[in-house]
Amino acid sequence: xxxxxxxxxxxxxxxxxxxxxxxxxxxxxxxxxxxxxxxxxxxxxxxxxxxxxxxxxxxxxxxxxxxxxxxxxxxxxxxxxxxxxxxxxxxxxxxxxxxxxxxxxxxxxxxxxxxxxxxxxxxxxxxxxxxxxxxxxxxxxxxxxxxxxxxxxxxxxxxxxxxxxxxxxxxxxxxxxxxxxxxxxxxxxxxxxxxxxxxxxxxxxxxxxxxxxxxxxxxxxxxxxxxxxxxxxxxxxxxxxxxxxxxxxxxxxxxxxxxxxxxxxxxxxxxxxxxxxxxxxxxxxxxxxxxxxxxxxxxxxxxxxxxxxxxxxxxxxxxxxxxxxxxxxxxxxxxxxxxxxxxxxxxxxxxxxxxxxxxxxxxxxxxxxxxxxxxxxxxxxxxxxxxxxxxxxxxxxxxxxxxxxxxxxxxxxxxxxxxxxxxxxxxxxxxxxxxxxxxxxxxxxxxxxxxxxxxxxxxxxxxxxxxxxxxxxxxxxxxxxxxxxxxxxxxxxxxxxxxxxxxxxxxxxxxxxxxxxxxxxxxxxxxxxxxxxxxxxxxxxxxxxxxxxxxxxxxxxxxxxxxxxxxxxxxxxxxxxxxxxxxxxxxxxxxxxxxxxxxxxxxxxxxxxxxxxxxxxxxxxxxxxxxxxxxxxxxxxxxxxxxxxxxxxxxxxxxxxxxxxxxxxxxxxxxxxxxxxxxxxxxxxxxxxxxxxxxxxxxxxxxxxxxxxxxxx
Amino acid sequence: xxxxxxxxxxxxxxxxxxxxxxxxxxxxxxxxxxxxxxxxxxxxxxxxxxxxxxxxxxxxxxxxxxxxxxxxxxxxxxxxxxxxxxxxxxxxxxxxxxxxxxxxxxxxxxxxxxxxxxxxxxxxxxxxxxxxxxxxxxxxxxxxxxxxxxxxxxxxxxxxxxxxxxxxxxxxxxxxxxxxxxxxxxxxxxxxxxxxxxxxxxxxxxxxxxxxxxxxxxxx
Ligand code: FES
Ligand code: FES
Numbered sequence: 001x002x003x004x005x006x007x008x009x010x011x012x013x014x015x016x017x018x019x020x021x022x023x024x025x026x027x028x029x030x031x032x033x034x035x036x037x038x039x040x041x042x043x044x045x046x047x048x049x050x051x052x053x054x055x056x057x058x059x060x061x062x063x064x065x066x067x068x069x070x071x072x073x074x075x076x077x078x079x080x081x082x083x084x085x086x087x088x089x090x091x092x093x094x095x096x097x098x099x100x101x102x103x104x105x106x107x108x109x110x111x112x113x114x115x116x117x118x119x120x121x122x123x124x125x126x127x128x129x130x131x132x133x134x135x136x137x138x139x140x141x142x143x144x145x146x147x148x149x150x151x152x153x154x155x156x157x158x159x160x161x162x163x164x165x166x167x168x169x170x171x172x173x174x175x176x177x178x179x180x181x182x183x184x185x186x187x188x189x190x191x192x193x194x195x196x197x198x199x200x201x202x203x204x205x206x207x208x209x210x211x212x213x214x215x216x217x218x219x220x221x222x223x224x225x226x227x228x229x230x231x232x233x234x235x236x237x238x239x240x241x242x243x244x245x246x247x248x249x250x251x252x253x254x255x256x257x258x259x260x261x262x263x264x265x266x267x268x269x270x271x272x273x274x275x276x277x278x279x280x281x282x283x284x285x286x287x288x289x290x291x292x293x294x295x296x297x298x299x300x301x302x303x304x305x306x307x308x309x310x311x312x313x314x315x316x317x318x319x320x321x322x323x324x325x326x327x328x329x330x331x332x333x334x335x336x337x338x339x340x341x342x343x344x345x346x347x348x349x350x351x352x353x354x355x356x357x358x359x360x361x362x363x364x365x366x367x368x369x370x371x372x373x374x375x376x377x378x379x380x381x382x383x384x385x386x387x388x389x390x391x392x393x394x395x396x397x398x399x400x401x402x403x404x405x406x407x408x409x410x411x412x413x414x415x416x417x418x419x420x421x422x423x424x425x426x427x428x429x430x431x432x433x434x435x436x437x438x439x440x441x442x443x444x445x446x447x448x449x450x451x452x453x454x455x456x457x458x459x460x461x462x463x464x465x466x467x468x469x470x471x472x473x474x475x476x477x478x479x480x481x482x483x484x485x486x487x488x489x490x491x492x493x494x495x496x497x498x499x500x501x502x503x504x505x506x507x508x509x510x511x512x513x514x515x516x517x518x519x520x521x522x523x524x525x526x527x528x529x530x531x532x533x534x535x536x537x538x539x540x541x542x543x544x545x546x547x548x549x550x551x552x553x554x555x556x557x558x559x560x561x562x563x564x565x566x567x568x569x570x571x572x573x574x575x576x577x578x579x580x581x582x583x584x585x586x587x588x589x590x591x592x593x594x595x596x597x598x599x600x601x602x603x604x605x606x607x608x609x610x611x612x613x614x615x616x617x618x619x620x621x622x623x624x625x626x627x628x629x630x631x632x633x634x635x636x637x638x639x640x641x642x643x644x645x646x647x648x649x650x651x652x653x654x655x656x657x658x659x660x661x662x663x664x665x666x667x668x669x670x671x672x673x674x675x676x677x678x679x680x681x682x683x684x685x686x687x688x689x690x691x692x693x694x695x696x697x698x699x700x701x702x703x704x705x706x707x708x709x710x711x712x713x
Numbered sequence: 714x715x716x717x718x719x720x721x722x723x724x725x726x727x728x729x730x731x732x733x734x735x736x737x738x739x740x741x742x743x744x745x746x747x748x749x750x751x752x753x754x755x756x757x758x759x760x761x762x763x764x765x766x767x768x769x770x771x772x773x774x775x776x777x778x779x780x781x782x783x784x785x786x787x788x789x790x791x792x793x794x795x796x797x798x799x800x801x802x803x804x805x806x807x808x809x810x811x812x813x814x815x816x817x818x819x820x821x822x823x824x825x826x827x828x829x830x831x832x833x834x835x836x837x838x839x840x841x842x843x844x845x846x847x848x849x850x851x852x853x854x855x856x857x858x859x860x861x862x863x864x865x866x867x868x869x870x871x872x873x874x875x876x877x878x879x880x881x882x883x884x885x886x887x888x889x890x891x892x893x894x895x896x897x898x899x900x901x902x903x904x905x906x907x908x909x910x911x912x913x914x915x916x917x918x919x920x921x922x923x924x925x926x927x928x929x930x931x932x933x
Contacts, residue, residue: 030873033808221874613910
């Protein structure tokens, strides 16, 4: 066994493959339509499943009747998830699924199913806390210090109301799967964020042994936190296959159900009071917040965000249970809401103090856990944004089309999840790397191959990487930005272990001890003496008949310097606002992010850019709209559930902090943090431009015009 | 609620004009023993047929011929089946993606008679006799189209689910606008959405591909 120090990442200056701007290895299959997703499963004997959701926000099933559907030609199975008496808690909740020879027939059969409901009272909107009655559950008040006295003696106090709506994940590949229930086990092709975990989830729900479920997923069309479990529809799909003679059944959610029931991000509403002393130091915070994440209520956003050391704080939070689809993890759970609520209130306080927000935030970074990081970042971001020349006091931009700048902060954990990797070196020189992980599009495949290539001193093209099946060594699900840290560390360890074995086999022929060897440029050579070397293939030929196979394990709790957790970021937005139409346009966005060791800057920057664009959608376009009258979601489609297009995002400057001091921390995932501060930065920029705060997001023309006219939208 | 400024359509038919479905061509393609022809259809197809009941076909599947990537391909579809579903569900051509299934996202973009169309808004039977190009036809096995390559060079994709639609839209856009500016690209590709947020890569990718295709790499 090599000792821990052998596993360490090679020093920055000697890296040959990691840290390089390498194009993603699965780019061409994807860009040519050849990559297969769960949605693309196709076989001649494939059956099509259609899921039916509850049409009401709250109802009890009175009777069910599938006789007409059953009698239809081509229908092979019907699977109910309710019975008379079942209570349904949201529109879209699973009722029944149908399998048929064609999708058209399955849809006809779904329409032919009759369910009688008793419609029950519902609450689907949480914006007016007074109107939700006993649906609001207050968590106990939390007090630090003496906020009342602090507010009294403060130099400046600001009070404001801010809100951010429920968003849906809206993955372009809908949730769903194909299941084939054979006598030899269950073949399961899901769209998932956890190939090593989702099979066990399905097995448990089907009450079959976990080792009989075989998961295979090579590509996934987006997850963002919503694709961890096998879901009801996975279980229903399996039963449809079982009852259709074991033929494979594909059942993907239709877009409306996808938006109603396959995951969303809780809202955040807050009445905030915040105060500062004469120097602009924040002294007190008080908030009354509420949120909904569906019938289970809604989590408390961690406010005051980032500025966790404000001395005097009073917090009250209520979780509101609504008859809406349940929330799921959403790219930095609760952080975008917290960043928006906090940074909006702080920006308003800075305005009252007549301070430039950069100066105000900078001064108060002492109240955060990583003041030095934020201080460096705010300077960097301000420089790239040209803040000093662009910033004008709030509302002083002339003309009908006004411009403004704003800023916000973010933080996240990261770290590396539990991951096992198996590395094989064959006698013919071929190498195989296996992990039960998945590539959500962030580049997991690419960085794993980079790590293996770096350790072995081989070109990327020689690495045969296999992921996406639960028959490979267990790796954690991709959530919380933990994949990069996890898979890179386990791969590093497995390949170092395997290489060690190769050194042992080769050392005698070079007349040195194994620890005198190194692997570079597809050769095993004596350290510092390229003349004493054996090409990789010949080195491997020295192995006996048994290939080398070694494991590498990343223990989430003991990263051994290979990966780390805890980052900060500063983000700045520049917008223009047409005060006649209310339309907000993005001009420029700057994100400066702390990331640890960057395995591949090209992919990491894409990850940041994507997170920023997701935030732009949330700031200007996206929101789930519920109608209290009917209990229905009004925009369960992609015409009115709006996403940004290519012309809506402006210039984006994403900067990774790749200084040696951060590099030495090891790998830190950044899927989440860059998505956090965007909404707040844009909201502050809009306020800076038009001189008044648009109290909620998204900042649609209607809300912007309302704010300008002093009415509530 | 409308926050989005309207996107100017650039050579993009989001709502295809319903073609005049050629009954005569249809019958010829069908052969006699199809068993799906109503008397009305036969009658109206005959020259000088007397006033007759409106033609109906279906609801059972009918065999049609599609001109797909230069090859004639027969497929049995119900008359209500979209071109997108015919390709994905009947022919296993899954490069073209289904996301919104109602003309809002561009994931199912294909090129029909030289124009970008959403496959989910075209009935398969209406696509007969037209030149249909899909992502599968862009490059032969083992080769890649310059647009696909430019997407990879510029990391214009993450999960990749929107990518085939974008690549098709970009290919057609470049064919029609060989010398685009960045602004043209933003307008021309306004009919496709990406949830992962890859637009920062798509912009230079399209410009790079346009340059390469001008240099003669058009037919990979
Ligand atoms: S699937 Fe056709 S436009 Fe969205
Ligand atoms: S790359 Fe994922 S939707 Fe575009």
